[in-house]
Amino acid sequence: MAKKLTEATVVEYDRIGDTDVLQVRTSPLRPPGRGEVTVEVITAGISHIDGFIRSGREEAFSHDPFPRRSGSDFAGTIVAVGEDVHGFTRGMDVVGHVRAGAHASALTVPTSVLVKKPRTVSWEAAGGLFLAGATALDILDQVRVGEGDTVVVSAAAGGVGSLEAQIARHRGATVIGTCGDRNFDYLRQLGIKPVLYGPGIADRIRKAAGKPITAMIDNFGQDGRALAEDLEISPSRYRSSEDRRDAEVRLLQDDPESVAKATSLLERVAQLAEKRAFTLLVSGLYSLDDVAEAYADLGKLHARGKVVLATRPVTTVRTLKARDVWEAAG
Numbered sequence: 001m002a003k004k005l006t007e008a009t010v011v012e013y014d015r016i017g018d019t020d021v022l023q024v025r026t027s028p029l030r031p032p033g034r035g036e037v038t039v040e041v042i043t044a045g046i047s048h049i050d051g052f053i054r055s056g057r058e059e060a061f062s063h064d065p066f067p068r069r070s071g072s073d074f075a076g077t078i079v080a081v082g083e084d085v086h087g088f089t090r091g092m093d094v095v096g097h098v099r100a101g102a103h104a105s106a107l108t109v110p111t112s113v114l115v116k117k118p119r120t121v122s123w124e125a126a127g128g129l130f131l132a133g134a135t136a137l138d139i140l141d142q143v144r145v146g147e148g149d150t151v152v153v154s155a156a157a158g159g160v161g162s163l164e165a166q167i168a169r170h171r172g173a174t175v176i177g178t179c180g181d182r183n184f185d186y187l188r189q190l191g192i193k194p195v196l197y198g199p200g201i202a203d204r205i206r207k208a209a210g211k212p213i214t215a216m217i218d219n220f221g222q223d224g225r226a227l228a229e230d231l232e233i234s235p236s237r238y239r240s241s242e243d244r245r246d247a248e249v250r251l252l253q254d255d256p257e258s259v260a261k262a263t264s265l266l267e268r269v270a271q272l273a274e275k276r277a278f279t280l281l282v283s284g285l286y287s288l289d290d291v292a293e294a295y296a297d298l299g300k301l302h303a304r305g306k307v308v309l310a311t312r313p314v315t316t317v318r319t320l321k322a323r324d325v326w327e328a329a330g
Contacts, residue, residue, distance in 0.1 A: 005029050005038060005079060009311070011103035011291050012067040016056040019292035019299075022070065032082030032108050039094060039109060043127025044102045044288075044309045045073035047159070049248050051295055053100075060249045064100070070291070071102030071309075072252055075117055075126035085111055093117040095270060097130040097262055099254045103291060105311045112259055115267045118274035125273070125280040128159070128306035131248060132280070133269035134262055136163035138247045139239050140171070143215045147172030150209050152231065155219035156192060157183035159280075159306045160244065164217055165192045166278035176208050178220070186304060190279070202230045219244060281305030287313050 008029040013021040032038050050070055052058035075095045078088055088094070088111050096114040101107065117126050139160075145151055145168045153168070155161040156177025165175045169191050177192040178201065184194040193208045195201065197220075205213065213231045218224030221241035228238040251262045272278060284307040286294035291309060298307045 004031075005040065005106050008107070009105040009288060010101065011070040011288070013054060013070070014067050016054065018055065019051075019295045021054065022292050022295070024289055024291065029106050030108050032080050032085075034083045035085060035112075036082040036108055036110050037078045037085060037088055037114070038080035038106060039074070039076040039096065039114075040079045040106050041074050041076040041102070041104055041311050042123045043075050043311070044071050044104070045128030045131065046071060046103070046291075046294055046298055046307050046309060047073070047131045047248075048298065049131070049245070049252070051299060058245075058249075061100075061252075069101035069103065071104075072097055072100065073128055073130040073132075074098070074102040074104075074107065075123060075129070076106075079106070080108075087111070088114060093119075095126050095129055095266065097134075097251075097266060099252050103288065103309060105288065112256075113263055115263065115270050118270055120276070121270070121273045124282040124285055124308050124310070125306075127308045127310075128280055128282060129269055129273065130262075130266050131251060132159040132163055132306060133273075134251050134265035135244060135247050136160050136167060137265050137269055137272075138251070139217055139244060140164055140167055142243075142247075143217060143237050143239055145171055145173050145215055149173040149214045150176070150211055152176045152178065152205055152213055152216040152227075152233075153192075153219070154178045154217070154224060156194070157186055157304045158219060161217075161219040162190070162281065162305055163278055164219075166190055167272060170272070170277040173215075174209065174211075176205055176213070178205070183304065186281075202227060205231060217244075282308050284308070285310055285313065287311075 010027045078092045094114045095117045151168050151173045153165045156165045157179045169175050175192045177187045187194040195204045215237040216228045283304045284297045
């Protein structure tokens with residue numbers, strides 16, 4: 001019989017601040033109650049909004065008491081099951097979401113925040129599916145992207161942007177992705193037309209598209225609305241980086257309606273991942289103990305795809321990343 005988990009390693013912080021306030025601690029793990037399971041976490045994603053909350057830049061959660069925990073995305077295996085649990089069994093691999101606290105070796109959560117992990121999705125990718133994937137899908141639904149559209153996605157190599165671009169393409173849209181020139185080959189491999197940031201970008205977008213632009217999603221946050229107006233995009237089919245922030249904040253609420261919507265979006269994201277409608281690139285994989293280093297990597301704003309934490313990595317040896325070589329050469 002497997003040993004019952006009574007403690008978990010967790011990431012907490014006692015005050016607002018930079019990555020130096022993060023503490024890796026051991027905490028009691030409560031057993032699952034009615035409608036709950038305990039999940040042994042294998043991987044957990046990190047997101048910019050996690051850092052904004054910790055640093056005080058995001059005020060939506062400013063009244064949460066200390067100590068606070070970190071992270072919303074996780075993937076793992078169910079190791080204990082409470083009463084009145086249906087559809088989830090011990091040994092099942094799952095992907096889930098929480099308002100905070102995903103950066104842990106184990107979690108006890110209600111089954112309402114879980115979906116079954118697709119077998120074809122790696123653990124590394126599964127741990128980063130929730131917030132980036134659900135936000136991307138929510139924004140695409142708002143803009144009503146579908147067959148025949150021509151869509152501009154800014155910061156198209158990032159975690160959310162790359163998923164928006166790939167899912168839009170899966171829906172039948174032509175996708176123009178704005179980015180730095182080092183990401184051109186990456187976007188081309190995804191079937192996305194890259195366009196360089198900077199002066200003259202509207203003309204470059206029009207040339208790359210060769211037809212009217214019907215929608216735009218801005219993840220970059222600099223003059224996106226002005227660019228959308230220049231491209232003659234209807235305001236109803238434009239979403240800003242602030243709209244993305246609002247979508248992420250809604251997904252992190254813990255009232256029953258918000259949780260149900262978040263889980264529904266996660267279910268759809270998992271299904272799209274299983275169909276290989278997109279590939280979630282994991283550009284950095286760090287041990288849970290190296291959470292501060294992982295956030296520092298994300299904070300450089302140069303990572304493609306997602307940065308993910310692993311509770312039991314095969315190795316903690318660091319290898320030089322191609323993007324670091326690129327930047328050093330520049």
